[in-house]
Amino acid sequence: SSIHLHPQGDPSKCRDYDWRALEMVDSRAICGAWNNADLYEAVFTANGLKYHRSAHAFLAQDVPPPYYSALTVLSYEHDAEILSELPHLVGRMGGALGVKDSFCQLDLGRYGFETGFEASWIWRSARQVSLPSGWEIVRHASDLEIWEEGWKRNGSPTDRRMFPEAFLDMQGIFCLGQKSEGRFVSGCIANTSDECIGLSNVFAETPSQG
Secondary structure (H helix, E strand, O other): EEEEEOOOHHHHHOOOOOHHHHHOOOOHHHHHHHHHHHHHHHHEEEEEEEEHEEEOOOEEEOOOOOHHHOOEOOOOOOHHHHHHHHHHHHHHHOOOOOOOOOOOOOOOOOOOOOOOOOHHHHHHHOOOOOOOOOEEEEOOHHHHHHHHHHHHOOOOEEEOOOOOHHHHHHOOEEEEEEEOOOEEEEEEEEEEOOOOOOEEEEEEEEOOOE
């Protein structure tokens, strides 16, 4: 799950969304879903992977990296249009694929999907804050590699390089972390969107850190 911070209190400004859906879903969840898709864009772009993003869904055109879905729902409505993408995705991915059903709305069981896990948005109202003592923004490729090692070591194992140097150049993306003895022992990614900031990829070596 991700922690989402709302800086200005007006989620209706999230771009391109059909806000008639507000009658059926909490607008904060919509901002959270769109913010998460912004992170997807950054990860896919940094890794040279193709994708398509519409007002309804984020769709991977290349096989997504570990921990990333092939389809992420961005609209509470338009179920039929979203579900119609599944056959194309199965054909492109050539095997198992993940769907992030952001609003728990799709009947995916009839397509053979099983629930991998469930998560909730965690919301905090806006306030001015500084980085915790000892934390820093990762600015150099060598530090990013050490940060990723900490991320993998603390709950996200994979042999694949997930955050290449190009990730540092992605607009609105910040890797944050706390170093100790030359390695990152705590960290997260902050990504800024039109109307919210998302904290994700959170890790820590002990529950008391961070």
